Amino acid sequence: MSTQTKDHAELAEIFNKDEARVNWHDETLWWVRQKRDKAAHQIPEWELLRETASQIKNNVLSNLNNYLVQFEAQAKANGVTVHWAANAEEHNQIVHSLLTKHGIDRMVKSKSMLTEECHLNEYLSQHGIEVIDSDLGERIVQLADEPPSHIVLPCIHKKKEEIGELFHKHLGTPKGNADPQFLTETARQHLRETFLTRKAALTGVNFAIAETGEFVVCTNEGNADMGAHLADIHIASMGIEKIIPQRKHLSVFLRLLTRSATGQPITTYSSHFKKPRSGQEMHLILVDNQRTVQLGRKDFRNSLKCIRCAACMNTCPVYRRSGGHSYHTAIAGPIGSILAPNLDMRKFADLPFASTLCGSCSNVCPVKINIHEQLYKWRQVLVKEGYVGTTKKLGMQAMTLTLSSPGFFKTAGKVGRFVMKYAPFAVSNPLNPWYKQREMPAPPKESFGEWYQKNRNHAK
Amino acid sequence: MTVGLFIPCYVNQFYPGAAIATLQLLEKLGVNVAFPPNQTCCGQPMANSGFEHLTQGCNDLIIKDFAKYDYIVCPSGSCVLHIKEHIHSEKEPVKAASVSHKIYELVEFLTDVLKVENLNAHFPYKVGVHQSCHGQRGLKLSQMTELVEPDFSKPLQLLNMVKELEIIPLDRKDECCGFGGTFCVAEEAVSVKMGKDRIADHVSHGAEYITGADMSCLMHMEGILRRQGSKTKVVHIAEILNAEKV
Amino acid sequence: MQNSRDRILAAVAANKPDLLPLPEIPVFSPETEDASFILQKFHATATTIGSKIFMVKDFEEIKAMVSEQFREGRIVTTIPELADIAETDLKTIPDPHTLENIELLIMRALFGVAENSAVWVTEDLMQQRAAPFICQHLAVVLNAADIVPTMHEAYERIGSADYGFATFIAGPSKTADIEQSLVLGAHGPRSMTLFVLE
Numbered sequence: 001m002s003t004q005t006k007d008h009a010e011l012a013e014i015f016n017k018d019e020a021r022v023n024w025h026d027e028t029l030w031w032v033r034q035k036r037d038k039a040a041h042q043i044p045e046w047e048l049l050r051e052t053a054s055q056i057k058n059n060v061l062s063n064l065n066n067y068l069v070q071f072e073a074q075a076k077a078n079g080v081t082v083h084w085a086a087n088a089e090e091h092n093q094i095v096h097s098l099l100t101k102h103g104i105d106r107m108v109k110s111k112s113m114l115t116e117e118c119h120l121n122e123y124l125s126q127h128g129i130e131v132i133d134s135d136l137g138e139r140i141v142q143l144a145d146e147p148p149s150h151i152v153l154p155c156i157h158k159k160k161e162e163i164g165e166l167f168h169k170h171l172g173t174p175k176g177n178a179d180p181q182f183l184t185e186t187a188r189q190h191l192r193e194t195f196l197t198r199k200a201a202l203t204g205v206n207f208a209i210a211e212t213g214e215f216v217v218c219t220n221e222g223n224a225d226m227g228a229h230l231a232d233i234h235i236a237s238m239g240i241e242k243i244i245p246q247r248k249h250l251s252v253f254l255r256l257l258t259r260s261a262t263g264q265p266i267t268t269y270s271s272h273f274k275k276p277r278s279g280q281e282m283h284l285i286l287v288d289n290q291r292t293v294q295l296g297r298k299d300f301r302n303s304l305k306c307i308r309c310a311a312c313m314n315t316c317p318v319y320r321r322s323g324g325h326s327y328h329t330a331i332a333g334p335i336g337s338i339l340a341p342n343l344d345m346r347k348f349a350d351l352p353f354a355s356t357l358c359g360s361c362s363n364v365c366p367v368k369i370n371i372h373e374q375l376y377k378w379r380q381v382l383v384k385e386g387y388v389g390t391t392k393k394l395g396m397q398a399m400t401l402t403l404s405s406p407g408f409f410k411t412a413g414k415v416g417r418f419v420m421k422y423a424p425f426a427v428s429n430p431l432n433p434w435y436k437q438r439e440m441p442a443p444p445k446e447s448f449g450e451w452y453q454k455n456r457n458h459a460k
Numbered sequence: 461m462t463v464g465l466f467i468p469c470y471v472n473q474f475y476p477g478a479a480i481a482t483l484q485l486l487e488k489l490g491v492n493v494a495f496p497p498n499q500t501c502c503g504q505p506m507a508n509s510g511f512e513h514l515t516q517g518c519n520d521l522i523i524k525d526f527a528k529y530d531y532i533v534c535p536s537g538s539c540v541l542h543i544k545e546h547i548h549s550e551k552e553p554v555k556a557a558s559v560s561h562k563i564y565e566l567v568e569f570l571t572d573v574l575k576v577e578n579l580n581a582h583f584p585y586k587v588g589v590h591q592s593c594h595g596q597r598g599l600k601l602s603q604m605t606e607l608v609e610p611d612f613s614k615p616l617q618l619l620n621m622v623k624e625l626e627i628i629p630l631d632r633k634d635e636c637c638g639f640g641g642t643f644c645v646a647e648e649a650v651s652v653k654m655g656k657d658r659i660a661d662h663v664s665h666g667a668e669y670i671t672g673a674d675m676s677c678l679m680h681m682e683g684i685l686r687r688q689g690s691k692t693k694v695v696h697i698a699e700i701l702n703a704e705k706v
Numbered sequence: 707m708q709n710s711r712d713r714i715l716a717a718v719a720a721n722k723p724d725l726l727p728l729p730e731i732p733v734f735s736p737e738t739e740d741a742s743f744i745l746q747k748f749h750a751t752a753t754t755i756g757s758k759i760f761m762v763k764d765f766e767e768i769k770a771m772v773s774e775q776f777r778e779g780r781i782v783t784t785i786p787e788l789a790d791i792a793e794t795d796l797k798t799i800p801d802p803h804t805l806e807n808i809e810l811l812i813m814r815a816l817f818g819v820a821e822n823s824a825v826w827v828t829e830d831l832m833q834q835r836a837a838p839f840i841c842q843h844l845a846v847v848l849n850a851a852d853i854v855p856t857m858h859e860a861y862e863r864i865g866s867a868d869y870g871f872a873t874f875i876a877g878p879s880k881t882a883d884i885e886q887s888l889v890l891g892a893h894g895p896r897s898m899t900l901f902v903l904e
Contacts, residue, residue, distance in 0.1 A: 222894030265822035296721030356640030383510030438683030
């Protein structure tokens with residue numbers, strides 16, 4: 001996928017060439033947003049729950065090193081082997097070495113956005129290890145050789161007919177069968193064989209409890225459990241920010257997580273892994289990968305509160321109409337747009353601009369991350385750090401000069417109106433992006449300033 | 461009470477009707493209104509593009525023009541929100557803070573300061589209300605559908621005083637129209653698609669007019685409506701509240 | 707040279723904000739303390755999320771219903787009272803892969819949660835961690851008195867209990883990954899039956 005050369009606007013424009021598909025994508029995700037609203041409105045204390053979750057996460061970030069040490073000690077006491085990875089490469093190496101040690105060359109993996117962020121599958125495949133993703137949506141995009149387009153609904157960009165075609169090609173289903181029930185059953189049989197034959201299973205982590213050393217994995221399919229409970233070695237990968245202080249805090253997060261994500265009251269499975277099964281090895285990898293850098297950015301640190309529910313994606317009018325792949329990063333949408341520049345400002349300089357700053361994301365966020373304010377602040381940082389094109393810079397400087405000097409503004413206004421020249425919506429040029437699909441405002445006989453001069457000023 | 465009228469730069473140049481209606485409406489309600497002639501822009505177009513550090517000139521001009529009034533009123537939620545949140549001055553911090561406190565978007569000035577309870581207004585049309593995001597989610601002019609909080613709407617509170625006006629329902633009552641400042645050209649494809657979808661919601665429910673408290677959103681939607689050759693028009697809320705029976 | 711652990715911890719310590727207090731979880735007074743209302747809510751939620759739920763008087767009733775619905779296939783239970791209709795030797799099975807052909811597993815839950823109809827099961831109740839996931843159908847028995855209103859009461863009840871593995875299960879395994887069409891029976895049980903002992 002050579003998406004890196006194109007920015008969000010270009011990728012979104014390509015996505016918008018098929019308007020019927022955009023409508024379908026938008027409606028599907030809007031439906032998920034509506035389910036979220038319905039679930040939230042059934043909980044009268046919803047806003048207080050969000051506030052509590054937010055404060056717990058604030059406390060976590062402010063005391064993270066101590067919680068990590070506490071968690072590690074508890075997990076070790078429980079018989080779990082704890083590893084630390086400073087970056088994606090070290091994480092991938094740890095996974096690889098664990099597999100090599102056991103002579104394993106095939107692994108089953110349940111959903112973990114962290115492993116997407118670390119590009120684990122590519123790494124392992126280059127080292128001769130086959131990884132099968134067991135979440136149905138992730139398996140589908142894996143067969144299509146694509147990354148997930150959504151962190152909760154990985155193949156939400158795919159139509160069932162396309163999935164039917166993929167299954168026909170890879171799993172031998174009859175051509176033309178696109179029935180979700182049938183396709184899911186096919187995947188069930190195919191993946192059951194995988195679960196039964198893989199000796200290593202990797203899972204993500206939703207929450208890790210400092211107090212007890214246990215970690216919680218939430219799925220609807222049961223794929224994390226199927227993998228972990230049948231494998232000889234269970235590897236769980238988590239970002240260091242996934243810690244919460246105490247077990248009882250799960251009550252707050254589990255009430256919020258799935259209601260925010262899909263509108264369900266809870267996922268089918270909320271599995272608490274504390275000790276390895278007898279005869280099994282359990283490994284846990286704590287990954288930094290620049291989270292500590294983000295922690296040091298005062299304006300952006302609270303993006304680390306994210307619990308990966310994807311509510312901000314489902315509500316985002318831009319995400320719904322541009323698709324997850326247009327964000328060209330593992331975590332798409334509004335939250336991805338404030339996380340990605342921390343990883344690589346140059347590569348992801350476009351993402352904070354892929355928003356109208358409407359603010360809906362911040363309102364649905366179950367841990368109250370001020371996402372749209374951070375998008376605004378990233379724009380300021382990216383401009384100052386020099387990641388925004390020079391032409392834009394010159395235009396802005398000219399605009400600033402004019403708008404901060406009234407004389408210039410009025411003169412410019414008289415000669416064909418200053419705004420005509422600089423306001424993006426007003427350039428009378430068919431190449432102007434405004435004019436492509438929109439008429440320009442009809443120029444009035446006189447400006448308000450001129451009208452006021454004639455009609456009011458004499459009285460003053 | 462003297463109110464300083466702040467008219468957004470593009471409204472001044474392209475939508476004088478909205479500005480005139482704002483002025484007349486305030487005068488009708490007995491407010492003494494002054495319009496400082498030297499005003500230009502709140503600085504938001506630059507700031508939202510990442511150039512907030514270049515906007516000090518705009519800030520200084522606003523402070524110079526407006527700090528002296530009891531209130532500052534502007535018929536655009538977006539400009540008001542920007543000034544409220546971002547105006548600052550190292551030279552005159554007190555004046556900057558006072559501007560931030562006394563600037564009001566027109567609708568909230570009518571409902572919260574003047575506490576208007578009835579209007580002599582008449583607008584016999586089917587009207588769809590567009591909730592501009594900065595006014596709604598930023599200034600909290602209306603309750604937001606995402607939150608589990610009691611419902612309210614300041615624009616509707618006023619529109620309900622207008623005779624013969626019929627508010628049409630919407631499928632998505634507070635989705636963004638896609639204007640978004642420079643987003644409208646930087647992300648042209650998505651911006652237009654969002655605008656088309658918003659319009660379709662209004663048109664399919666029979667709107668003859670789409671109104672709102674932010675002319676920029678309306679300008680964007682008007683651009684698309686006119687390109688489509690639609691009969692539906694846009695109108696700033698001030699023009700409806702100021703519309704008298706002829 | 708420092709290892710990654712020390713480097714990460716040092717970076718966190720250097721970059722974290724000043725300590726912010728850990729809030730108390732507010733007391734959310736449940737809609738009602740009334741047991742029959744809570745049970746009703748549990749019942750309604752279970753139905754919504756695709757579970758089948760039956761109020762039963764005793765194990766005899768459960769046995770009759772199971773025998774009626776599951777005429778063939780391997781039935782396994784971890785409940786001694788159901789020994790005459792199912793295998794009960796789960797604990798002694800050395801390899802969880804051999805659970806693959808279980809048609810129905812019947813086990814106990816410690817309690818249920820009304821707001822989401824999840825049931826809490828710990829490793830000693832399932833005996834094999836894989837069992838409740840690998841079976842084709844799952845049935846869970848719980849006492850009507852053991853239903854709490856929300857997750858807050860649930861974790862109060864769990865307290866500091868020790869377990870190797872435990873899970874909340876809410877309904878059959880499911881997915882809506884294909885165009886948001888809900889399909890029951892993704893990888894785990896195709897159905898979930900709740901027997902509530904009155």
